[in-house]
Amino acid sequence: MNPLAPLTLNRGLSPPAAPPARSAQTADMHAFEQAMHAPAEVANPVSPVALRVLRTLDAHRDNERQARAALKDLIKQEAPFAKQQQDALLRVLGEIKPLPDTAAASRVINTELRHVIPLAGMIDNLMRYTHKPDLES
Numbered sequence: 001m002n003p004l005a006p007l008t009l010n011r012g013l014s015p016p017a018a019p020p021a022r023s024a025q026t027a028d029m030h031a032f033e034q035a036m037h038a039p040a041e042v043a044n045p046v047s048p049v050a051l052r053v054l055r056t057l058d059a060h061r062d063n064e065r066q067a068r069a070a071l072k073d074l075i076k077q078e079a080p081f082a083k084q085q086q087d088a089l090l091r092v093l094g095e096i097k098p099l100p101d102t103a104a105a106s107r108v109i110n111t112e113l114r115h116v117i118p119l120a121g122m123i124d125n126l127m128r129y130t131h132k133p134d135l136e137s
Contacts, residue, residue, distance in 0.1 A: 071109065
């Protein structure tokens with residue numbers, strides 16, 4: 001028996017031709033165009049924390065010191081630790097930066113970040129490089 005015989009019999013039965021790649025490209029282009037024309041509110045929804053931050057900062061728009069104190073209280077409720085506060089503030093800043101009329105809020109958040117980032121770094125260094133932390137004091 002010839003081992004190549006089954007191959008020669010199936011030679012006439014070739015697999016069906018693959019559909020042209022052009023239709024896949026047009027479907028991808030169509031999906032891309034739909035995504036590009038999506039409204040900003042649907043494409044990038046703002047989180048509830050960012051909305052609360054914006055409302056809080058809008059309520060204290062006239063006094064930046066009070067706005068920063070209110071922001072600090074709000075963020076401490078959401079994230080009790082310095083690293084968590086840093087992450088939350090960075091997330092909120094990233095969400096509100098593309099929105100219109102948020103320059104004052106961004107400025108207050110940046111001011112708070114300038115205080116939170118070094119604090120989080122100091123706490124991280126203390127916990128990482130202290131071999132025997134004194135937990136009783």
